[in-house]
Amino acid sequence: MLSSRTSRPILRGVSRGLSLASKRGGARQMSTFLDEYDAIVEERAAMGGGFGVPPPPLDASQTSRVIEELKESPNKRLEDLLVHRVPPGVDDAAYVKATWLSALATGKESNESISRAMATELLGTMQGGYNVATLVELLKDPDASIAGLAADQLCHTLLVFDGFYDVEALAKEGNAHAHKVLESWAAAEWYLKKPEVAKEMTATVFKVTGETNTDDLSPAQDAWSRPDIPLHALAMLKNTRDGISPEVDGEIGPLSQLKELKEKGHPLAYVGDVVGTGSSRKSATNSVLWHMGDDIPYVPNMRGGGLCLGGKIAPIFYNTMEDSGALPIELKVDDMNMGDVITVHPHDGVVTAEDGSVITDFKLKTNVILDEVRAGGRIPLIIGRGITSKARVALGRDEAVDDVFNMPEPPSGPKPKGYTLAQKMVGRAIGLKEGEGVVPEQYCEPKMTTVGSQDTTGPMTRDELKSLACLGFSADLVMQSFCHTAAYPKPVDVVTHHTLPDFIMNRGGVSLRPGDGIIHSWLNRMLIPDTVGTGGDSHTRFPIGISFPAGSGLVAFGAATGTMPLDMPESVLVRFKGEMQPGITLRDLVQAIPYTAEKMGLLTTEKKGKKNIFSGRILEIEGDVVNNLKCEQAFELSDASAERSAAGCTIKLDKEPIIEYLNSNIVMLKWMISEGYGDARTLERRIARMEDWLANPVLMEADEQAEYTEIIEIDLNELKEPVLALPNDPDASALLSDVAGTKVDEVFIGSCMTNIGHFRAAGKLLADAAKPIPTRLWVAPPTKMDEAQLTEEGYYSTFGVAGARTEMPGCSLCMGNQARVAPGCTTVSTSTRNFPNRLGQGANVFLSSAELAAISSIEGELPSVETYMKYMEQIDPTDENIYRYLNFDELPDFVKSADAVEISEEMKKAAKELDLA
Numbered sequence: 001m002l003s004s005r006t007s008r009p010i011l012r013g014v015s016r017g018l019s020l021a022s023k024r025g026g027a028r029q030m031s032t033f034l035d036e037y038d039a040i041v042e043e044r045a046a047m048g049g050g051f052g053v054p055p056p057p058l059d060a061s062q063t064s065r066v067i068e069e070l071k072e073s074p075n076k077r078l079e080d081l082l083v084h085r086v087p088p089g090v091d092d093a094a095y096v097k098a099t100w101l102s103a104l105a106t107g108k109e110s111n112e113s114i115s116r117a118m119a120t121e122l123l124g125t126m127q128g129g130y131n132v133a134t135l136v137e138l139l140k141d142p143d144a145s146i147a148g149l150a151a152d153q154l155c156h157t158l159l160v161f162d163g164f165y166d167v168e169a170l171a172k173e174g175n176a177h178a179h180k181v182l183e184s185w186a187a188a189e190w191y192l193k194k195p196e197v198a199k200e201m202t203a204t205v206f207k208v209t210g211e212t213n214t215d216d217l218s219p220a221q222d223a224w225s226r227p228d229i230p231l232h233a234l235a236m237l238k239n240t241r242d243g244i245s246p247e248v249d250g251e252i253g254p255l256s257q258l259k260e261l262k263e264k265g266h267p268l269a270y271v272g273d274v275v276g277t278g279s280s281r282k283s284a285t286n287s288v289l290w291h292m293g294d295d296i297p298y299v300p301n302m303r304g305g306g307l308c309l310g311g312k313i314a315p316i317f318y319n320t321m322e323d324s325g326a327l328p329i330e331l332k333v334d335d336m337n338m339g340d341v342i343t344v345h346p347h348d349g350v351v352t353a354e355d356g357s358v359i360t361d362f363k364l365k366t367n368v369i370l371d372e373v374r375a376g377g378r379i380p381l382i383i384g385r386g387i388t389s390k391a392r393v394a395l396g397r398d399e400a401v402d403d404v405f406n407m408p409e410p411p412s413g414p415k416p417k418g419y420t421l422a423q424k425m426v427g428r429a430i431g432l433k434e435g436e437g438v439v440p441e442q443y444c445e446p447k448m449t450t451v452g453s454q455d456t457t458g459p460m461t462r463d464e465l466k467s468l469a470c471l472g473f474s475a476d477l478v479m480q481s482f483c484h485t486a487a488y489p490k491p492v493d494v495v496t497h498h499t500l501p502d503f504i505m506n507r508g509g510v511s512l513r514p515g516d517g518i519i520h521s522w523l524n525r526m527l528i529p530d531t532v533g534t535g536g537d538s539h540t541r542f543p544i545g546i547s548f549p550a551g552s553g554l555v556a557f558g559a560a561t562g563t564m565p566l567d568m569p570e571s572v573l574v575r576f577k578g579e580m581q582p583g584i585t586l587r588d589l590v591q592a593i594p595y596t597a598e599k600m601g602l603l604t605t606e607k608k609g610k611k612n613i614f615s616g617r618i619l620e621i622e623g624d625v626v627n628n629l630k631c632e633q634a635f636e637l638s639d640a641s642a643e644r645s646a647a648g649c650t651i652k653l654d655k656e657p658i659i660e661y662l663n664s665n666i667v668m669l670k671w672m673i674s675e676g677y678g679d680a681r682t683l684e685r686r687i688a689r690m691e692d693w694l695a696n697p698v699l700m701e702a703d704e705q706a707e708y709t710e711i712i713e714i715d716l717n718e719l720k721e722p723v724l725a726l727p728n729d730p731d732a733s734a735l736l737s738d739v740a741g742t743k744v745d746e747v748f749i750g751s752c753m754t755n756i757g758h759f760r761a762a763g764k765l766l767a768d769a770a771k772p773i774p775t776r777l778w779v780a781p782p783t784k785m786d787e788a789q790l791t792e793e794g795y796y797s798t799f800g801v802a803g804a805r806t807e808m809p810g811c812s813l814c815m816g817n818q819a820r821v822a823p824g825c826t827t828v829s830t831s832t833r834n835f836p837n838r839l840g841q842g843a844n845v846f847l848s849s850a851e852l853a854a855i856s857s858i859e860g861e862l863p864s865v866e867t868y869m870k871y872m873e874q875i876d877p878t879d880e881n882i883y884r885y886l887n888f889d890e891l892p893d894f895v896k897s898a899d900a901v902e903i904s905e906e907m908k909k910a911a912k913e914l915d916l917a
């Protein structure tokens with residue numbers, strides 16, 4: 001495999017050329033582009049308090065200018081920029097670069113400094129996408145040295161997609177170079193030529209005590225800079241905390257501290273008690289690896305590799321680390337302190353101190369992880385293993401590849417007596433017989449029927465899709481939202497709003513528009529029961545079916561290939577029994593889960609040695625009170641499984657609410673088509689699949705003898721007062737009576753945890769109170785359809801009279817990157833999570849139901865249980881005028897638009913084929 005450190009003479013010359021030119025200083029060759037580029041270099045060098053960041057990768061127009069100047073005269077610095085500063089894959093700049101290199105490699109153009117051979121080699125550094133067709137074509141080149149060079153490049157190229165079949169066809173026609181490529185793929189040379197994982201990895205400890213959530217690593221307020229990895233990494237750990245000294249508190253992370261530690265001469269290892277809880281942020285991984293990983297040859301501004309050691313590593317963070325080629329290890333970290341030099345022995349499972357004594361031992365999570373590190377990440381390993389297997393078949397051999405790779409071990413133990421709902425859903429998604437399930441720990445690659453992407457991770461998902469050379473989605477429905485940035489966009493967000501929709505729709509995805517509202521409130525309306533999906537937002541938690549949210553790398557993989565790697569997690573069952581008591585809301589049931597788990601000793605809030613029965617497992621919820629929930633209500637329960645760090649969530653619902661939901665959703669999707677949303681064919685196909693399900697509405701059910709790691713029973717007869725999450729930890733729960741009387745400054749009613757019923761309930765309480773409220777009240781409905789309906793019903797007038805600040809539908813305060821509560825204030829919020837500094841700097845945030853939040857806004861404090869109950873007497877939980885959901889099939893304007901939309905026979909047929917597949 002070609003790398004910047006290989007001894008290939010042609011490319012080595014480029015780097016040498018740059019260093020000589022740099023050393024000559026003033027002797028730089030003339031270039032208008034370089035004059036402008038140097039200004040960018042200088043500007044970026046001054047960032048981060050002078051620590052500096054490299055310039056951004058070249059865009060398409062800069063790449064064109066570099067090429068135009070290179071056509072005029074040789075210039076080693078420009079050559080170097082072309083070689084090293086253009087992103088690979090299917091980026092627009094990569095297209096420009098690959099087009100010119102293709103012209104040079106095929107001899108259609110010539111250039112004084114880039115020969116045909118060098119152009120061919122440079123195409124081989126572009127990983128896949130626009131370079132593949134030319135390299136395959138060159139296998140037929142009459143000049144055998146060029147054809148051989150092209151073959152060498154393809155041997156280590158994994159992102160060839162359909163190009164594989166072109167190589168196979170050429171080999172069958174007798175092309176020796178193509179045959180050589182197939183043999184190389186079959187022998188897994190792309191992998192075996194990479195160095196094995198070192199026996200000893202010496203590193204300096206960068207210790208972060210307590211819990212590091214992904215917001216600490218990639219703060220929401222800096223979400224705008226996430227695609228610019230080095231710039232965004234400046235904000236990592238920017239808030240002062242135990243042992244961490246930011247450069248500028250609240251702005252720039254501990255750069256001096258990092259620099260000092262690096263001066264010990266070893267790479268840094270991120271070491272924490274609990275690492276990576278919270279949102280599924282690839283950007284958090286990117287920031288850690290920017291400071292602690294290794295450069296990736298020919299990939300600008302991105303790093304891989306690195307060590308992450310945690311007492312507990314949150315599952316999604318673990319996966320994003322795995323995907324990036326890092327080595328995450330769960331082990332005891334108590335005896336590793338900031339600045340210690342340690343040696344990790346990955347093959348032996350021990351960590352030693354400088355004097356050779358053993359600090360701790362560990363067991364790697366899987367037998368495959370060292371293969372992943374060697375391959376440069378889990379995704380390259382999966383793709384590469386697939387190519388090796390396919391090449392073996394093409395050569396008439398067995399497809400098995402276990403002679404080279406460690407294959408995931410099949411789960412041990414006897415076949416279970418029954419399967420859980422999640423196990424059956426995943427079983428169907430990998431094509432098992434109906435009723436069969438996937439057992440915990442079994443490695444599988446389930447079909448991704450629905451994939452969601454939101455706007456603060458969307459640009460990174462786009463970058464990942466480009467680097468996967470994806471020009472069309474294989475997942476049936478991929479949806480992009482703009483809920484996190486629409487209300488108060490920065491210039492960079494506006495660019496995303498303008499460019500991302502086409503990127504998604506051109507690949508067959510569905511794009512929402514800024515102002516439409518929260519990703520989940522839309523995506524949930526596109527789901528097919530009992531199917532599996534994923535999303536680049538940790539709250540992608542389906543109320544029907546199951547989702548395994550992931551970082552943007554894995555989401556891109558799921559969207560591009562239509563499958564996702566999964567080590568099937570164990571399940572924890574939460575069963576609600578008894579009756580809902582007066583004044584108790586669904587939100588109280590949500591918080592009753594950690595409240596009960598803590599009482600059972602299954603969950604602790606202390607970070608050191610934290611216990612969390614839900615972490616990395618699937619939370620499966622059932623109970624008489626749950627069965628009949630509307631899908632909108634069920635989402636409140638599944639959404640909050642993110643706060644439990646669960647890998648996924650299922651809710652056992654009766655089919656009636658699902659039939660009602662799908663009938664409504666079909667009208668909404670048809671209305672979307674009539675409103676010009678795209679991709680229309682994808683929406684049509686999804687409607688057809690919903691209609692097919694409705695024609696035979698059968699739901700999966702867990703077997704009676706299904707096995708769970710734990711069963712938590714919550715008796716609703718005993719839950720007689722609201723349960724809140726305490727500042728600032730969504731797991732820390734208390735009854736209202738424990739915190740009544742706490743003065744409240746601000747209240748937020750919004751986020752994906754809310755639906756239209758909550759706003760009506762809050763509106764009614766505010767209207768009935770008929771007094772000016774002493775708090776600052778924020779109201780943000782989840783979608784523009786909720787906003788329109790609430791306006792029509794007069795609730796916006798009530799909010800106005802109460803002095804509430806109504807915000808654009810979307811994430812609003814929940815994300816913390818738009819409007820924020822006042823620093824240090826006490827807030828009651830209906831949002832999902834209350835991590836420190838998320839809603840406002842130093843704010844103390846309680847999480848509660850919309851009803852309790854509204855009452856707190858009126859009272860200016862958390863009320864006593866008695867006062868709360870008095871207010872709640874005004875709210876009848878069965879009142880259809882309050883808790884009525886948006887049934888689009890009952891809204892005349894939507895029905896009228898939907899009636900005009902026809903679903904094509906082609907998409908009906910495609911839907912049937914997908915259902916049968």
Ligand code: SF4
Nearest residue numbers: 751752811814815832
């Ligand atoms: S409302 Fe909050 S939790 Fe929900 S998607 Fe938006 S930021 Fe995420």
